[in-house]
Amino acid sequence: MKFNKESLLSNIKVGDRRALARALTHVENDSSTGKFLVNELFSKMGDAQIIGITGAPGSGKSSLVDRLIGEYRSKDLSVAVLALDPSSPFSGGAILGDRIRMLQYTQDPDVFVRSMASRGKLGGLSVATFSSILLLDASGFDRIIIETVGAGQSEVEIAKNCDTTMVVTVSGMGDDIQLIKAGIMEIADIFIVNKSDKSGAEEFGSQMRHMIDPAEWTIPVCLTSATENTGISELITKIDDHWLYLKSSKKLSQSRKNRIRYELGQRVTQSLTKQLNNIEMEDIIDKLLESKISIENAIALLIHDLTK
Amino acid sequence: MKFNKESLLSNIKVGDRRALARALTHVENDSSTGKFLVNELFSKMGDAQIIGITGAPGSGKSSLVDRLIGEYRSKDLSVAVLALDPSSPFSGGAILGDRIRMLQYTQDPDVFVRSMASRGKLGGLSVATFSSILLLDASGFDRIIIETVGAGQSEVEIAKNCDTTMVVTVSGMGDDIQLIKAGIMEIADIFIVNKSDKSGAEEFGSQMRHMIDPAEWTIPVCLTSATENTGISELITKIDDHWLYLKSSKKLSQSRKNRIRYELGQRVTQSLTKQLNNIEMEDIIDKLLESKISIENAIALLIHDLTK
Numbered sequence: 187m188k189f190n191k192e193s194l195l196s197n198i199k200v201g202d203r204r205a206l207a208r209a210l211t212h213v214e215n216d217s218s219t220g221k222f223l224v225n226e227l228f229s230k231m232g233d234a235q236i237i238g239i240t241g242a243p244g245s246g247k248s249s250l251v252d253r254l255i256g257e258y259r260s261k262d263l264s265v266a267v268l269a270l271d272p273s274s275p276f277s278g279g280a281i282l283g284d285r286i287r288m289l290q291y292t293q294d295p296d297v298f299v300r301s302m303a304s305r306g307k308l309g310g311l312s313v314a315t316f317s318s319i320l321l322l323d324a325s326g327f328d329r330i331i332i333e334t335v336g337a338g339q340s341e342v343e344i345a346k347n348c349d350t351t352m353v354v355t356v357s358g359m360g361d362d363i364q365l366i367k368a369g370i371m372e373i374a375d376i377f378i379v380n381k382s383d384k385s386g387a388e389e390f391g392s393q394m395r396h397m398i399d400p401a402e403w404t405i406p407v408c409l410t411s412a413t414e415n416t417g418i419s420e421l422i423t424k425i426d427d428h429w430l431y432l433k434s435s436k437k438l439s440q441s442r443k444n445r446i447r448y449e450l451g452q453r454v455t456q457s458l459t460k461q462l463n464n465i466e467m468e469d470i471i472d473k474l475l476e477s478k479i480s481i482e483n484a485i486a487l488l489i490h491d492l493t494k
Numbered sequence: 495m496k497f498n499k500e501s502l503l504s505n506i507k508v509g510d511r512r513a514l515a516r517a518l519t520h521v522e523n524d525s526s527t528g529k530f531l532v533n534e535l536f537s538k539m540g541d542a543q544i545i546g547i548t549g550a551p552g553s554g555k556s557s558l559v560d561r562l563i564g565e566y567r568s569k570d571l572s573v574a575v576l577a578l579d580p581s582s583p584f585s586g587g588a589i590l591g592d593r594i595r596m597l598q599y600t601q602d603p604d605v606f607v608r609s610m611a612s613r614g615k616l617g618g619l620s621v622a623t624f625s626s627i628l629l630l631d632a633s634g635f636d637r638i639i640i641e642t643v644g645a646g647q648s649e650v651e652i653a654k655n656c657d658t659t660m661v662v663t664v665s666g667m668g669d670d671i672q673l674i675k676a677g678i679m680e681i682a683d684i685f686i687v688n689k690s691d692k693s694g695a696e697e698f699g700s701q702m703r704h705m706i707d708p709a710e711w712t713i714p715v716c717l718t719s720a721t722e723n724t725g726i727s728e729l730i731t732k733i734d735d736h737w738l739y740l741k742s743s744k745k746l747s748q749s750r751k752n753r754i755r756y757e758l759g760q761r762v763t764q765s766l767t768k769q770l771n772n773i774e775m776e777d778i779i780d781k782l783l784e785s786k787i788s789i790e791n792a793i794a795l796l797i798h799d800l801t802k
Contacts, residue, residue, distance in 0.1 A: 221790075224789065225788050228782060228783075228789060229782065229783045229784065443776075443779055446779050447775050450775065450778070450779075450792055450793065450796060451770050451771075453789070453793050454766075454770060454796050454797055454800070455763055455767055455770070457797065458762075458763065458766055458797065459759065459763055462759050462762060462763070463759075467755050467758065468751075470758070471751055471754050471755065471758075474537065475536075475537045475754075476537065477536070477537045480533050481529075481532065481536060482529075482533075484758060485758065485762055488758060489762060489765065489801075492762070492801070493797075493800070
């Protein structure tokens, strides 16, 4: 079937997976159809819980996501997974590993997996994260899992776009526990110690539990083993608990407004950056090099040019 | 010795290493002293060749940098290394590995190594890259090597800030050669196949050579083995060749102006993002959610607010 933008929209809304896949490509390419869809769906945030999962390469995120899919499916909940891969052409293959494992679900219409990589395109992971989530949400999934490698900007991207953010780590990576704490407190709603079958995992978990500050929502520390399939249902319980917490405390609408705020901020910056590239800077640069103006002056001049 | 900002400046200029180290911390912290130094040194771009090196974890970048230091020192050239580490608190330790190896040079005043990590600070690798290079340059080093992991934004950062950018890879990582080519053509001045003692390296190298488009400067493909210390002096020759090319073609002054242009762009964006955070968006978000305005309208309204 060939879709036009109207039929794409209506087919997404009834959960057509091919329409969804097509629409995601439009959004990734920032085509006019993509823009149309995002505008149409913007105010239609659905009931899906957006769950983010981030962690170092080797922490077993992808296997854990597979286990979560299995557990959700056993409860008859539909799941979409969006894997954001900040890998580059030089990183030696996709950091998030082989999505082929997930092929076990290709026959299941209630599981949808999409990878978005920035391979070969320098300068920016998925600016399309927000919009892709909109489409998945409009397609009626019960749970949307966003997976990314914890490196640089990508984990901020996750935290800003998800209702529930999970940070996965394993014990014995030799990290400074104070730094881990700082990072977790900044973005995690749930902290996962994966590979809990390894020695030291229990101890690491309880160390972390002791360090986490009590709060209205106290970040739980979950021990899981994706390979041995343990701790998964306990983890799901915590994810559900966080969802109930967000709903009951009215933090959910706040979280979604924050998501929009972040997205608008990104788009404004993008738009201004584009404008900036068209500004003639030669004169300002020359003055800087001749020490006639300071850097602060130069920035003020550029902002003035940008906004006149 | 206790430095004030004036003495820091004068001591950097005569190559005092402790003053340099202190000044770099000021720049990293974006302190008023840091700002003063950057303004003072802005127009004093020196004669150092700024050499960038990026590549996947495991490609042997750091060992290669060690070899380059050794080779430059044997020619009695002074070298500064700035290692930009985009690792996060969850990435299991510094991606760029242990700088302790470099301790062999601690007694050598003509080698200076500095790591800048974003560990524990989410949302942004070294905004201080440009300024740090300024300081190293002002300190009179002959060569400045900027090393980073090839992932996401960090390799753009490198390419924008360096005179000569080198991309390191190893054969057998299973990457799509067309994607590698696309990425290389975008940022590399020199392409390195490291671990050339491994089987397949020669073949991979000549495949790449055949794919690279001839140009005014045709990207050379260098085979090196950091562990066996082979190909290093040939690599240095290519780095020198590129430097001569930049100078003779007047591309050097252009490259440096581009560096300034990029830096000013970053700073303008940063400044506007800060302003954006202070803007009241509630009303615009509500209108969006009520489908009263489009996203494009919302962005235009925000830009208007930002610039009034």
